[in-house]
Amino acid sequence: MKTHNNFDDQFVFEGKAKNWSLIAIVIGVISIIAGLFFNTDREFSNLLLMAYYLTCVCCAGAVFCAIQYAAQAGWSASMIRIPQAFAKLIPYASLILLIVIAAGIHFTHNVVVNDRVVAQPYLYAQWATAGMSDVHSPNYDSTVAGKAGFLNIPFFFIRLIVFLGLYSLLAGMLVKYSENEDEIGGMLNYKKSFNIACVFLLVFGMTDPVFGFDAIMSLEARWYSTMFGWYNLAALWVSGLAVITLTIILLREKGYFSWLNENHMHNMGLFMFAFSIFWTYIWFAQFLLNYYANLPEEVVYFYKRWEPEFKPWFWLNIVINFMAPFLIIMSRDAKRKTKVLKVVCIILILGHWLDYYVMIMPETVGPNGRGFSYEEIGTFIGFAGLFAYMVSTALSKFKSLVPKNHPFLEESLHHHV
CATH class of the missing domain: 1.20.120 (Four Helix Bundle (Hemerythrin (Met), subunit A))
Structure with a gap:
């Protein structure tokens, strides 16, 4: 970069950074395949962990952007492209998470429960095992049956798709308005960003706890914590x-x-x-x-x-x-x-x-x-490489690394505390 005031430079994703991220992805793929073959239940757990972690980090980028716009904060204007790059990845992270959860529920393995062999899914076995809400089934569980109106597969996926879809849509609008602001200037797109940020924070604040209930707490369906x-x-x-x-x-x-x-x-x-x-x-x-x-x-x-x-x-x-x-x-x-x-x-x-x-x-x-073991280490490395690759690619697509027409840009450039 030429000077600290040259905002026309773009991020270039190449060289060692790109190579190392691809190597990490390959390590992760090999580790995941090996884990699914030799230790399937543990690998599914690691996939859920990392897919959920990836989605949460991407959502945090959108939350950061929304907070800055809603608060009309000026100090962060010159760094906003980084959390915006995170926000752009929410649809991809969400898709990975949904695939992992769907596969974890679809594929089953035999487990001995009370001297009976039961075919349980690899994930969410406490409520997604067949017959848990059927009083005539040997798998019937009265506690889980009482929650069946909420914890059932169709409604479970509807909630996840709606929540993640809303996060993706609203975060995408935040990024779009910021990019439009660079092109046409004025205050119109900043005002739109403010409005969408407020909507996003309201939606996210009301739904993210339920998202946590579904994705993680429902693994232990007999237990709950508000x-x-x-x-x-x-x-x-x-x-x-x-x-x-x-x-x-x-x-x-x-x-x-x-x-x-x-x-x-x-x-x-x-x-x-x-x-x-x-x-x-x-x-x-x-x-x-x-x-x-x-x-x-x-x-x-x-x-x-x-x-x-x-x-x-x-x-x-x-x-x-x-x-x-x-x-x-x-x-x-x-x-x-x-x-x-x-x-x-x-x-x-x-x-x-x-x-x-x-x-x-x-x-x-x-x-x-x-x-x-290698499942934890390899899966973490793979997802870290994937995240680095996607974020770097998203950053490289911005025409400028700073929102040049952001109304508080000068305040950010002269920020002092």
């Missing part, structure tokens, strides 16, 4: 902030977005710090209420995670996702140091992968799910 959806929303937001911040840092190291300075990084560090505390509050509140009530139908969720196979990961989860940002980036100076933020971002990205791991594995795989 806080689980907000817990997942907090995890989505923190992990998304970490990925956005890490992307900014990596692109600046390559010479892009050189107009972003320590003041912008301070704000991103502040967001990560604050919402890591919020995530911890939700985690602790959900755990404490269940622990204090000590009702069998409530503590069963935590009982599984206190088995020897998962208890170390259960406690490591809170240590990584709370103590690391709390101790490392509490001070103002730490938030303004790129190297420190880079380390914290990587910790949080891995930490919230562990968070989803603890949510999913104890139910879908059980004690055999403890630890990390």
Whole structure:
């Protein structure tokens, strides 16, 4: 890039970055194929974990954009292309997630339950197993049958498709209006962005907790927590902030977005710090209420995670996702140091992968799910490569890396805190 004020340069996706992302995708494909052949139930769990994680991070990009427009924030205008690139990927991430869930429900394997061999799906076996709502079936479960009006396959997929479709549509409109703003100038498209941002935040805020109920909590259909959806929303937001911040840092190291300075990084560090505390509050509140009530139908969720196979990961989860940002980036100076933020971002990205791991594995795989094998490592690498490839491709399609006609661009370029 020539100067920090040259906004006509485009991101070029080539060379080592492209090659490494393709190599990561190949590693992931090989690992997934091997996992499906040799350890199918565990691989399906990892596919669900990473597909859900990918979708959440992409949605977090749209949430970031919407918050900035709804708040009429100026400091972020010059970096908005990065979360916009995330938002453009929501349809593709959603499709991957829907395919994984559909395959996990469609394909079954034999499991011994109460001395009977039962054909259970690899995912959502607690409610999607045939006959669980049929009083004449040997698989009948009265608790699950009572939830059949909500937890049934047609309605389940209708909800997922509607939610993800709305996120994709509204996020796409946010990006489109920003690009139109570059072409024609004026305030018309900014006003449209403001209106759509408000609609998106309303829709997302009302539906994302239900999305978390469906995709993750329904794996354990006999258990419920009214806080689980907000817990997942907090995890989505923190992990998304970490990925956005890490992307900014990596692109600046390559010479892009050189107009972003320590003041912008301070704000991103502040967001990560604050919402890591919020995530911890939700985690602790959900755990404490269940622990204090000590009702069998409530503590069963935590009982599984206190088995020897998962208890170390259960406690490591809170240590990584709370103590690391709390101790490392509490001070103002730490938030303004790129190297420190880079380390914290990587910790949080891995930490919230562990968070989803603890949510999913104890139910879908059980004690055999403890630890990390090639399925976990390979699937993570593959999805990370896919995400890097898609985000880089999306960024390369922007005519400019900065919204040149954004009304608050000058404020962002001179941002100081």
